[in-house]
Structures are given as structure tokens and as C-alpha cells.
Amino acid sequence: MSLEVSQKISVEKIAKSKIDQVDFNELPFGQIYSDHMLVCDYEDGKWQLPKIVPYQNISLDPSAKIFHYGQSVFEGMKAYKDEQDDIWLFRPLDNQKRLNISAKRLAMPELPESYFMEGLEALLLLEKDWIPTTKNSSLYIRPFIFASGNGFHASPSDKYKFIIACSPSGPYFGGELKVLIEQKYSRSANGGVGYAKAGGNYAGQFYPTNLAIQKGYHQVIWTDDTTHENIEEAGAMNIFIRIGDTLITAPTSDRILDGITRKSIIKIAKDQGIAVEIRNISVHEIVEAHNNGILKEMFGAGTAAVISPIDAFGYQDKDYMLPKMEDSYANKLKKQITDIQYNKSEDKFGWRYGVK
Numbered sequence: 001m002s003l004e005v006s007q008k009i010s011v012e013k014i015a016k017s018k019i020d021q022v023d024f025n026e027l028p029f030g031q032i033y034s035d036h037m038l039v040c041d042y043e044d045g046k047w048q049l050p051k052i053v054p055y056q057n058i059s060l061d062p063s064a065k066i067f068h069y070g071q072s073v074f075e076g077m078k079a080y081k082d083e084q085d086d087i088w089l090f091r092p093l094d095n096q097k098r099l100n101i102s103a104k105r106l107a108m109p110e111l112p113e114s115y116f117m118e119g120l121e122a123l124l125l126l127e128k129d130w131i132p133t134t135k136n137s138s139l140y141i142r143p144f145i146f147a148s149g150n151g152f153h154a155s156p157s158d159k160y161k162f163i164i165a166c167s168p169s170g171p172y173f174g175g176e177l178k179v180l181i182e183q184k185y186s187r188s189a190n191g192g193v194g195y196a197k198a199g200g201n202y203a204g205q206f207y208p209t210n211l212a213i214q215k216g217y218h219q220v221i222w223t224d225d226t227t228h229e230n231i232e233e234a235g236a237m238n239i240f241i242r243i244g245d246t247l248i249t250a251p252t253s254d255r256i257l258d259g260i261t262r263k264s265i266i267k268i269a270k271d272q273g274i275a276v277e278i279r280n281i282s283v284h285e286i287v288e289a290h291n292n293g294i295l296k297e298m299f300g301a302g303t304a305a306v307i308s309p310i311d312a313f314g315y316q317d318k319d320y321m322l323p324k325m326e327d328s329y330a331n332k333l334k335k336q337i338t339d340i341q342y343n344k345s346e347d348k349f350g351w352r353y354g355v356k
């Protein structure tokens with residue numbers, strides 16, 4: 001860790017840790033929070049020095065712009081602990097850069113790299129004991145920026161808060177995943193904010209997702225907003241489709257989040273000699289492949305769930321089952337990416353980042 005900012009980060013420690021109350025063998029996802037958080041305020045036109053304080057409520061004026069105009073962006077990352085108790089992050093600078101890409105789109109101030117990285121590392125070193133070592137668990141990290149300035153005027157805030165909170169977490173999904181290919185609603189549009197990790201993108205997804213849940217599905221597969229013919233994302237994950245032995249995923253665009261898991265999977269798959277095509281893929285092509293018996297797999301990819309195999313999809317009032325595969329690409333790629341993340345294999349792409 002460089003010492004540009006970290007020496008100046010003030011630390012207020014919690015009086016008594018809550019860690020004894022946590023059962024690390026039964027961790028839910030994102031519902032338990034560690035003892036401390038990092039807070040950094042944007043005021044007077046610049047980011048002030050970050051502070052580490054006990055995890056606590058935030059007090060805001062009812063006119064705070066976050067409540068009215070939704071200026072809010074976030075990231076999702078994980079910290080992993082290996083058998084030597086060393087702490088690892090996975091491509092954290094990509095999260096740092098993407099947070100700023102999102103912030104810029106929402107007219108929010110970008111955060112210097114040193115504030116993000118040194119703040120994160122200082123927090124993780126303090127919260128070291130909160131990083132689970134139980135299988136399939138990790139410390140989920142949620143960095144976010146929101147508008148904390150006041151006023152009902154519809155204009156960007158003059159004050160913001162950057163916070164990093166941590167949550168020791170188990171797996172994101174359990175059980176089977178049945179998805180509905182969306183034919184009416186859209187997650188994002190050309191010229192919009194779909195490529196940003198903006199809170200409002202999720203708010204807009206909940207209603208159509210609830211409608212799908214009422215019909216017996218778990219998630220929505222987003223299609224393009226103009227024709228609803230091309231497959232774009234799986235809920236809050238990028239999507240991969242295997243036809244024959246070729247893995248296909250949509251190209252990133254204004255409408256699609258440039259996922260770090262997605263681009264890592266593309267790299268690993270190609271390295272393994274798997275044919276990967278980055279191109280538009282239509283519902284029609286998928287249904288036809290299914291009818292011809294060559295649709296082998298569909299899976300979602302993202303930090304929280306890593307890889308989530310899809311068991312079935314619904315389209316125009318009909319359900320299509322995917323075959324159960326012994327040696328699926330999903331299982332193989334999931335093992336390879338998590339082995340890198342947990343420091344169980346060689347890191348030939350230089351993705352691991354040690355926190356010391």
C-alpha cells in the first residue's frame with residue numbers, strides 16, 4: 001500500500017466487536033455487516049480525507065438529493081482469504097475505474113484512485129477477521145457514492161458521500177434458476193445509463209422482475225429495448241449462452257454493464273481453447289438451437305453469484321428446459337475463476353491483488 005492517503009486516514013474503532021454474534025457457517029448474502037466502514041465526504045468542490053468509523057446509520061436532511069433525483073452509483077467486489085490467511089482482491093482497479101465511469105454519467109464527482117484503493121485496503125486490514133474462510137464464502141464489499149447535498153431544485157448535488165461497507169457473505173443464489181425472456185419492459189436504452197452501476201437501474205428492474213416471479217420465474221432475461229429480440233443481460237448479471245461448443249455473449253454497449261466477471265470468463269474460456277463469440281444473439285436463434293438439440297447451457301455471470309447456471313427459460317408462454325450437464329462450461333469456468341480468486345491456482349493474467 002502506498003502512503004499517499006493511508007497515513008492520513010483517521011480511524012475510530014468500535015467499542016466492542018459484533019463478530020462473536022456471527023455464525024460463519026451459515027452466512028446469508030449481504031445481510032450482516034462488519035464492525036467498521038469507510039466514509040469520505042465531497043464538500044467545497046473536493047473530496048475530503050477518508051475516515052474509518054464504526055458501522056452506523058447516516059443522518060440526512062429530507063431534501064437530500066439522493067431521495068429525489070437518485071444520484072447514486074455503486075460497486076460490488078469481494079475479498080477472499082487463502083489458507084495462509086492472506087487477503088486477496090480480484091481486479092479491484094477495474095471496479096475503481098468503473099465507479100468513476102458511473103459517477104461521471106450521473107454528473108457526480110469522480111473519486112481519486114488513491115482514495116478508493118488506500119481507503120479500501122486500510123478498511124480490509126482492520127476488518128481482516130470478518131473475511132470468511134468457510135467454503136463458497138467471502139467478504140462482499142459495497143463501495144458507493146450518493147448525493148448528500150440538500151435542495152428540491154432538480155440539479156446535481158454540491159455534496160456527496162463515498163462509503164465502503166463490508167458484509168461477510170455466503171452464496172448469492174441457491175437452488176434452480178428459471179428465467180423469463182422479457183418481451184415488454186426494458187432495463188436500459190441507447191443513450192441511457194444502462195452501462196453505469198446506478199441505483200436507479202435496479203429500481204426500474206424490480207417491477208418487471210416481480211411480474212416474472214408471480215408467473216413462477218426467478219429472474220428476467222433483458223432483451224434490447226427496440227426489438228426485444230436480442231438477449232442482453234440476466235437480471236443483474238451478464239449472460240452467456242452455449243450453442244454446440246461455442247460460448248456466446250452480447251457485446252457491451254450503452255445498454256449493457258461491462259462486467260468484470262464477464263470479461264474474465266471470456267479470457268479464461270479462450271485460453272482453454274473454447275470458441276467464444278461476442279455478438280448479438282437473438283431469442284429466435286436460442287429457441288431454434290433448443291429445438292435442434294444444440295442449446296447446451298445458459299448462465300449468468302457477476303461478482304455476487306460468480307456463475308449461475310440457468311435451468312429453464314420461458315418465452316411467449318412456453319418453457320424450455322436446458323439439459324443437465326456433467327462437465328458444463330459453467331462448472332469448469334466457475335472453478336477456474338474462483339481458484340484464481342481464492343489463491344488456489346496460478347494467476348497467469350495478473351488479476352489477483354494482495355492486501356498487505
Ligand SMILES: *Cc1c(COP(=O)(O)O)cnc(C)c1O
Nearest residue numbers: 236237238257259260261302303
Ligand atoms: C454488476 C453488474 C454485472 C456484473 O458485473 P461484475 O463486474 O462482473 O460484478 C452485470 N450486469 C449488471 C446490470 C450489473 O449491475
